[in-house]
Amino acid sequence: MPVHTTHGPEGNQGRGVGLGLALVSAVAFGGSGVAAKPLIEAGLEPLHVVWLRVAGAALVMLPLAVRHRALVRRRPVLLAGFGLLAVAGVQACYFAAISRIPVGVALLVEYLAPAILLCWVRFVQRRPVTRAAAVGVVLAVGGLACVVEVWSGMGFDALGLLLALAAACCQVGYFVLSDQGAGAGKEAPDPLGVIAYGLLVGALVLTVVARPWTMDWSVLAGTARMDGGSVAAWLLLGWVVLIATVLAYVTGVVSVRRLSPQIAGVVACLEAVVATVLAWVLLGEHLAAPQIAGGAVVLVGAFIAQSSTPAKPSDGPVAGGSGAGGSGDAEGVLSAPESGA
Template sequence: MDGARLRASGLGLGIVSAITFGTSGPFGKALITAGYSPLQASWTRIAGTTLVLVPLALLLRGRAAGRAVRGRWPLLLLYGVMGIAGCQSLYFLAASRLPVGVAILLEFTGPVLVVGWMRFVQGRSVPRSASIGVGIALVGLACVVEVWSGLGIDPLGLLAGLGAAACQAAYFLLIDKVGDDVDPLVMTAAGSTVGVVLLAVAAPPWRIPWHLLTTGVRFGDRLTPGWLLVVWIVLISTVTAYLTGVAAVQRLSAPVAGAVAYIETVSAALCAWIALGERLGVPQLAGGAIVLAGAFVAQRSVAPGGPVVEPVPYLEAAGVTSSDG
């Protein structure tokens, strides 16, 4: 496949990934409202994904899957902890306490956190355009949380959303670092296995209200079988989203795929509006647009080819640096 076709397929995969990822918040929030905790909803989501992907990876990749995992296990371990377990759990926690649209906007401040970490924790210089992007995003974030009303947003939800942002940044950097060494199927299966084991400690499966799967769960103004919501979250919002997302990053690079992923915010907000009746106010809509613009500028400024490219400290130990274009 030539370069143009490769990029075109990567763009298409990135769009599919963003739209399907965006549906997870509303569907997951319906389960949480019915009686699941955010961690239980995350464990159920990741467990279902693992049950689908691990046998598939073994069937289709065989021994090659084992060799790939052995060769890249430190990165895959970190990917499972942050890119899957951390990102999903913190996002569900944020969405359970905030409107889905606000939670997803907080998650997409990931590039801003990367720049802030580089500048204030590492003490490294960053491009002026990156600082401008951060400033723009912070103004938008102030509008999203409506600071003029005394920061009435739920503080735990705010912290969870920002934690999800850090994990989202790690998700793209880790995929780009692994590159073509591990194919999307094996990488997602390995990461899901790590995530399901990790979350089982915090959300023991025997405490999950499994009876909700056979009863009606309120999804907006209608009752929907709980199992149907879980099937959607597993097959569409996770399996499809992660496989296409990893494939997109491998074809486009982390900065470009990260930019395409901003479509997820629109998908999540629209889905929450249609399914749950959640509407964002004018300040939050305006703030969301400003946040995305600022995050986009910041992200592009620290992409390879810019004046400064620095590793994120908590990834540096695993040998993860910014993507190589």
């Protein structure tokens, strides 16, 4: 699936297409939690839902893995790390988190990923961080304090918040690993191939951890409750696999090739908005006014943090990124700068 970056007079049209694809990706990723949570509440374990999502997407992407089989020999460490962190780690921690705390809160906690990544850039890689980026980190942390209502003694489940934070850390690992494949020109690994193998690795790891043979498969033949209504479980699973995983990853990868990192980061921030609104409408997860305001501050801080991080010398990728979980999903940094998950 060749993807070309557009330049010159035809660039405007290419950027328009990229913007539309990025929007589709953000909406698709944002809908993963609201489709998965009813399955969890219907009787499936969070890890079983993660396994179904990743294994199903891996089967769909299998032809791309066959096409890019040379990556196994050229980039085995990158593929293994991507599968463990960007696929298995992010998905498992996020889905476990939404089983204990609201979808919107879990996703907003994941938006601490740019702040954590900036700490990595500053203290591990010892690269300079701009003052604006530091301000973005402070805003993100302050906004998160409003979301979790620290003044009332952390009104949400502590383990759920820790799991969401673990998902953010896994996204940081994704950005660091993705940085290894960028800036190599024609030798850069094809992002679609890396995603395909990442899903395969993630599915293998999750098979051992989730033990799907112990899953109650009868749940998929029944219905799940969504804010008082009933939806076929297989329909929700199909949405999670085809829309919130395969479509979300592929459109995200293609869009980031056509957009600047700043524009991709702005659009990626819509994922949290979409997830919160859908959780409100479909799951009845209402947030108080201070939490909504805090969520807006988190998004603003995340955007400032990712867009203000200095690029490497020699035109390397932007070190910061906009995170997103449910999905798990940061998908465009493998051969272009970065995109939100």
